[in-house]
Amino acid sequence: MQQVKGVVARAKGQPVTVETINIPDPGPGEAVVKVQACGVCHTDLHYREGGINDDFPFLLGHEAAGVVESLGEGVTDLAVGDFVVLNWRAVCGSCRACKRGEPWYCFATHNATQKMTLADGTELSPALGIGSFAEKTLVAAGQCTRVDPTARAAAVGLLGCGVMAGLGAAINTGNVTRGKSVAVIGCGGVGMAAIAGSVLAGASTIVAVDIDDAKLEWATRMGATATVNSTQADPVEAIQAATDGHGADVVIDAVGRPETWKQAFYARDLAGTVVLVGVPTPDMKIPEIPLIDVFGRGGALKSSWYGDCLPSRDFPMLVDLYQQGRLDLDAFVTEEIALDEVEAAFTKMHEGSVLRSVVVFS
Template sequence: MKEITMPQTVRGVVAMAKGAPVTLENIVIPDPGPGEAVVAVQACGVCHTDLHYREGGINDEYPFLLGHEAAGVVESVGEGVTDVAPGDYVILNWRAVCGSCRACERGRPWYCFATHNATQKMTLEDGTELSPALGIGAFADKTLVAAGQCTKVDPAASPAAAGLLGCGVMAGLGAAINTGNVGRGDSVAVIGCGGVGAAAVAGARLAGAAKIIAIDLDPRKLEWATDLGATHTIDASTTDVVEAVQALTGGFGADVVIDAVGRPETWKQAFYARDLAGTVVLVGVPTPDMTLELPLIDVFGRGGSLKSSWYGDCLPSRDFPMLIDLYLQGRLDLDAFVTETIGIDGVEAAFARMHDGDVLRSVVTL
């Protein structure tokens, strides 16, 4: 049932042009139409993907309304919306499954190829249409999304922590639990321990891995990974990664190796650092120009699985409430990912800190 009958003007962080510093603009939020919801944003993490949008690394559909790792409260819903209602506490997701694509019809909605976004556009005050980051656009007081992008969770969870499941932390947790299928007693190596890699470490711990090897060039990130469950660390700036992983695993290699960097060099390290019949999971996002060359006999001879993980192969309706329950039970420390909380006018400075590796996550609180 609709609660609002007029468009609203709120503040939002916008990337107006490629490489230009973001600006705080007045944006117009339309009344929700059929299948849509307006959400009052309480917190939104600053993710590398937002910086990629600003830099033109996603597409050139400027201006972008940035922000997508968010939690908030549903303010109003449009016609036909039954899964959420005004007052519901939700995490926003960019996988609003369609239910009718070939993946959904085969019972694999975590691979949905046609996820929903809001039909209407948010705009600047002059009517210029905005492209919301990952169909969300949550560096704003309020945002318009498809109702399926709202996943209800326990309102006892801190918005700053809960919102991170909307992207990076879910990607890492899911890379270990869903894509890598890490099991009790497994050995796991994680290459790159920023936000996503650190979450993969936490996911491996949650799954019961016996040995969790964190690999990075930055000692601070190795410390963060240790706090989240890594049992061993490797400084890749001084050590051969493949040899070091093999040395820690009886000479064999790890059962699961997760590449949270997404470069040809790190993927090859992951490939050769796994045990025979082991699994490689690529969750770091490469750029379009990157290529890979491997002896095909090595691919054949080593066996196992070479996988890519999209959004941690998550199903938000299944995974978000479960992970929030684990957080509230004290079994998943989502608070550890929140390095700092900032105001909505602090996003540009947060990009610089993120680029320099000074934070796991800066979180905008509203």
């Protein structure tokens, strides 16, 4: 066992603190990773606010890249010293989805068996099974995906959650291909990544929708061909106007509210696709829509969980595209911060003044 510093949320709504964390030696199928960088994601704030569950205290952080420091028994596809991006979907290889050749839908993903603890032995709940606002963390070996070791950790670590969710919502779930039209509702980190994914896939028209003009400016820099401030114009009408009156082939809801989902439903073309990647709260309901409209418009209504990604397939490919200059992951890194600045980063997130603050370890 070793001790490191990590960011802990002890109680609902309370400011996070930097505390001493006990990291067990890796057991069978586990790995200890020395974290180099970890993005501050809205999901971490959800944990702090009790919006995920009430299993306090939480060890926050989950968008991370680092170097494998030690391995437990039975791990054969990693080596000490490997540069890895962490993921929260270590696939099992034996469930129904894995056996039918769709491991990105794995129904039995897993995390490390052992628990990290506070110095007094109190067990910690790691955010998304990772807990990487820490100098080191313990994960299941399957949560480590080896990528190009020369890549910038602060950028590629963001594939661990939000950026992958948005890229995957466009490329994997929405099946955006060359020449298709896309609309993205909500231009936070996930929505911005959906725009980047649509550009990467060759979309001809990309309409960005938000209520914040600054975010719409970011969206334009990311590759959006048209923008809509939905406080000033009806987004459905604006998306239709930007697509020759038809509606977009793919509409991605990166907000996850009933009203934005309904906008996405009506802003798509006939036989178009709606992708829900924004995370709703448990009390939200699908808005009332005439069933004849569901039938008459055809197409597909999909949800995208982690961008329907398979880390072993997608992470190395996307890092290679980043290294080639074809995917600008650096654009998502607004600032690099220290471990004790996470609470301030949550405030900036609320203000909408950052895409991602990234904790960088020396």
